[in-house]
Amino acid sequence: MEVKLMGMNAGDDSTSYTNNSGLQRIVISKTWCVLDETLQDMFSNGLPKRIRMADLGCGPGPNTLLVVSHIMDTIKRLCKHEQLSQIVVFLNDLPGNDFNNLFKFVNERRELLDACFIYGAPGSFYANLFPTNTLHFVYSSYSLHWLSQVPEGVGKKNKENIHLTMMSPPEVFEAYAKQFQRDFSSFLRIRGEEIVDSGRMVLTFIGRRFVDPSPDDGVINIYTPLAQILLHMVAQGLVKEEDLYSFNVPLYPPCTQEIEAIIRDEGSFKLEKMAVFEVPWDANVGDDDYDDIIFDKHESGKIVAACVRAFLEPLLLSHFGPSLDLDDETLHDMFTNGLPKRIRMADLGCGPGPNTLLVVSHIMDTIKHLYKLNNLPQIEVFVNDLPDNDFNNLFKILKDQKNGNERRELLDACFIYGAPGSFHENLFPTNTLHFVYSSYSLHWLSQVPEGVGKKNKENIHLTMMSPPEVFEAYAKQFQRDFSSFLRIRGEEIVDSGRMVLTFIGRRFVDPSPDDGVINIYTPLAQILLHMVAQGLVKEEDLYSFNVPLYPPCTQEIEAIIRDEGSFKLEKMAVFEVPWDANVGDDDYDDIIFDKHESGKIVAACVRAFLEPLLLSHFGPSLDLDGIFDIYAHKMGDHLATERSYYFSPVISLTRKLRI
Numbered sequence: 001m002e003v004k005l006m007g008m009n010a011g012d013d014s015t016s017y018t019n020n021s022g023l024q025r026i027v028i029s030k031t032w033c034v035l036d037e038t039l040q041d042m043f044s045n046g047l048p049k050r051i052r053m054a055d056l057g058c059g060p061g062p063n064t065l066l067v068v069s070h071i072m073d074t075i076k077r078l079c080k081h082e083q084l085s086q087i088v089v090f091l092n093d094l095p096g097n098d099f100n101n102l103f104k105f106v107n108e109r110r111e112l113l114d115a116c117f118i119y120g121a122p123g124s125f126y127a128n129l130f131p132t133n134t135l136h137f138v139y140s141s142y143s144l145h146w147l148s149q150v151p152e153g154v155g156k157k158n159k160e161n162i163h164l165t166m167m168s169p170p171e172v173f174e175a176y177a178k179q180f181q182r183d184f185s186s187f188l189r190i191r192g193e194e195i196v197d198s199g200r201m202v203l204t205f206i207g208r209r210f211v212d213p214s215p216d217d218g219v220i221n222i223y224t225p226l227a228q229i230l231l232h233m234v235a236q237g238l239v240k241e242e243d244l245y246s247f248n249v250p251l252y253p254p255c256t257q258e259i260e261a262i263i264r265d266e267g268s269f270k271l272e273k274m275a276v277f278e279v280p281w282d283a284n285v286g287d288d289d290y291d292d293i294i295f296d297k298h299e300s301g302k303i304v305a306a307c308v309r310a311f312l313e314p315l316l317l318s319h320f321g322p323s324l325d326l327d328d329e330t331l332h333d334m335f336t337n338g339l340p341k342r343i344r345m346a347d348l349g350c351g352p353g354p355n356t357l358l359v360v361s362h363i364m365d366t367i368k369h370l371y372k373l374n375n376l377p378q379i380e381v382f383v384n385d386l387p388d389n390d391f392n393n394l395f396k397i398l399k400d401q402k403n404g405n406e407r408r409e410l411l412d413a414c415f416i417y418g419a420p421g422s423f424h425e426n427l428f429p430t431n432t433l434h435f436v437y438s439s440y441s442l443h444w445l446s447q448v449p450e451g452v453g454k455k456n457k458e459n460i461h462l463t464m465m466s467p468p469e470v471f472e473a474y475a476k477q478f479q480r481d482f483s484s485f486l487r488i489r490g491e492e493i494v495d496s497g498r499m500v501l502t503f504i505g506r507r508f509v510d511p512s513p514d515d516g517v518i519n520i521y522t523p524l525a526q527i528l529l530h531m532v533a534q535g536l537v538k539e540e541d542l543y544s545f546n547v548p549l550y551p552p553c554t555q556e557i558e559a560i561i562r563d564e565g566s567f568k569l570e571k572m573a574v575f576e577v578p579w580d581a582n583v584g585d586d587d588y589d590d591i592i593f594d595k596h597e598s599g600k601i602v603a604a605c606v607r608a609f610l611e612p613l614l615l616s617h618f619g620p621s622l623d624l625d626g627i628f629d630i631y632a633h634k635m636g637d638h639l640a641t642e643r644s645y646y647f648s649p650v651i652s653l654t655r656k657l658r659i
Contacts, residue, residue, distance in 0.1 A: 025063050027204060028141050030277045032070065035139070035202050038272070039074050042137065042200045047078065047085045050429055051136050054090040056125040057143025060098035062105045064091055067139055072116060086429040087116035090417060092129060095122040095399040096314065099391040103420035107387040117429055119382060120418030122395040124148065126186055130194040130415060131342050131378035138191055138201040145206045147250040148183050151175035159245035160231055163223040164252070166213060173213060180252040184259075185266045192268025201269065207276075208253040222281065222308070223249060239320060247319050249312070281307075343367075343434050346382040348423040349441025352390035354397045356383050359437055364414060379414040384427060387420040388612075394418070422446065424484055428492040436489055436499040440648075443504045445548040446481050449473035457543035458529055461521040462550070464511060471511060478550040482557075483564045490566025490655060499567065499653040505574070506551040507647050519644070520579065520606070521547060523634035527627050537618060545617050547610070554649050567653040576645035579605075579635070599636025603628045 053071070058064035068089050076084060091102060099120045106118050123129050125140070126148045151172075158164075158172045191201065230247075233239040256274060263271050282300035345363070350356035360381050367377075383394060398416060421427050423438070424446045449470075456462075456470045489499065528545075531537040554572060561569050580598035607628045614622060638644065 025066065026279050028063055028066055030279070031141065031202060031204055034273060034275055035070070036074050038200050038202050039071065039137070040078060041272075042198070043075070043078050047075065048136065050086045050088065051075070052088040052090070052130075052134055053137040053139065054092055054121065054130065054135055056092045056129075056138060056140040057146070058091045058093050058097075058102070060093070060101045063141075064102070065105055067141070068116065068118070071137075071139075084115055088429055089116050089118045090121040090130070091118060092121040092123065092125060094124060095395040097122070099395060099418055100388075103387045103391060103418070106420060117427065118420075120391060120395075120420070122398065122416070122418065126183055126190070128190055128194070128415070131380060132193050133196050134342075135191075135195045136199050138195060138199075139203075140201070141204040142206060144184065144187065144203055145180075145251050145253055147176075147179050147252055148186075149179070150248045150250045151179035154248050156245045158248055160227060161224075162227040162230065162244075162247055163249040164213065165221070165224055165227075168213075176252045177254075177258070179250075180254055180258070181262055184254075184262050188263065188266040188268050192266075200272075205259070206251070206253050207259070208255050211255050211257055222304075226308070226312075243320055249315070342378045342380070344380045344382070344432055345435040345437065346384055346419065346428065346433055348384045348427075348436060348438040349444070350383045350385050350389075350394070352385070352393045355439075356394070357398060359439070360414065360416070363435075363437075381414050381416045382419040382428070383416060384419040384421065384423060386422060389420070391418045391420065424481055424488075426488055426492070430491050431494050433489075433493045434497050436493060436497075437501075438499075439502040440504060442482065442485065442501055443478075443549050443551055445474075445477050445550055446484075447477070448546045448548045449477035452546050454543045456546055458525060459522075460525040460528065460542075460545055461547040462511065463519075463522055463525075466511075474550045475552075475556070477548075478552055478556070479560055482552075482560050486561065486564040486566050490564075493655045495655055495657045497655040498570075499655075500650065501653070502648060502650040503557070504549070504551050505557070505647050505649045506553050509553050509555055519638075520602075523638070524606070524610075524627070524631055526634075527630050531627075536623070541618055547613070551647070552649075557649060557651060561651075561653065566656060568656055569651060570654050571652040572649060573651075574647065574649050576647055579644045579646065580639060595636035595640040596632075597636075598639045599632040599634070602635040602639070603632035606631070 055064050055067055072087060075087065079085070091106075093099075093102075099122065103120065121129055125143070153175050154172055158168050161168050161172075164173060164176060195201070230239055230244050234241050234244050256276065260271060260274070263269055282303045347356045347359055364379065367379075385391075395418065419427055423441070451473050452470055456466050459466050459470075462471060462474060493499070528537055528542050532539050532542050554574065558569060558572070561567055580601045607624065611624060614624065
């Protein structure tokens, strides 16, 4: 039985893993001595220029950042007067993990983690997660006791127990032990491929004291009351008997002898040190003062229950049900001298939907087709967007597409990571990317241009009614942002590396009513102005609102690339896309036009990217449904009289050779 949805409770509410991981926090703190000793020994002969490490099974809460910041502090001490190495950290958990919440914590602590590059790496640590010989250090705390699946052959043999207990038959213990042996051996073999020679790992398990099962081993007892509760629910008709009898928690607590034997037999690693420590179940109680506190059984019971619920609830719901509660030419040119052994690429401003996976699979299709490869090179793909992007949905789509037949082979051949952050800032170490792709993102500015304010009142964006100084302010902001983007990518991309970038642009150097994007926000401004008259929107809020989007003309793009100097413009093409995005431009004249349907399509598209901005500025009481219903009607009327397009420049750039 394969484990499904074995993530932790998402979010930050009272039952979330974030708020109920005190036990794990105590465990992490108890590993500092072993961790520091390992790092000191590992880097005794000096630090490499770049260190790549991973936290496997990190969970969605802030604990993993304690580990990262502690490791960085230790490395800083080891550096002494040397320049601090570039540190790349991969935070791994299953695709069902709440990466949104995790990236929120990363973003909040960005100042403390400024010297490192942090990425999300969704996937099982029992499968390949990284290219060969790329990691220096791996850390995993309280994760490797989780099995890849419920052991085969357990089924109803362990009925009423849901885990290992003193009442479980010997063959159930044997099945669990064999599954752990297979899983941990596989983990060691895979990490042995991914970690460089003399690289290190520090791993912490929930284990047991004795070789033979004993009632004195805490983990043997902790699930028994839960089994009793579920059994009582069977008697009440609230849970099906067959569901209870087929449910087993896929967790195995190994003894130290088992761990030693598997490491020895698998052969990839040398065991340098093993230490053991104990942690009380009620995780807010430190073991040093456990005997001195005034014990409150109700409070301690709540703490244990909340901790267990935080990691077990998704598994229970999955089993018992909710009622219990993704440019061919550029790539061909880029790899004319053959493919590198490993390719790193990034999709910047990817968004939360499936489009980025279309890009990834198309690029991989192209590489495979161009070189008639049976085996693709190792490909690392970083999907980037702001930390508030819905990475959870993106990783779920990735998992769903991997489980499908059509793209599984291609997607299985690459390593996909989430890279939260603004593309106007550094996202990757120097000289590490071969290819960067960005579609319909770079026209978004890093901020509303300074000095616009009320000068553009009633317009909310660039229109033919906007004063010249407003156009000038937008143009200068785009120049600063795009120049900065090119400079930063010039640091991150290898010599002769490439970029393909697509913008929403404008046809003419001077603003023109024939440029679609100049007109598309005017009806929305009219609606908001009417709401001011009705007292539904404050006048000062409307007059201070401007959409931070600038549609550059091709001449501006060329000039900025030339002046910044990091890249050579290889090619520029332009195409047009109709506003009503389900209509292809080839058959636009042949379809039966429905202005109401087209209006709805445009309104839904604009709302999808503009709603967060509107709510942030005007507040949650803004009637968005009403606003976009009217906007859809106005767009339908417009499209019925005028064919409107987004003018879209696409450019191919090559990183110039460094002197």
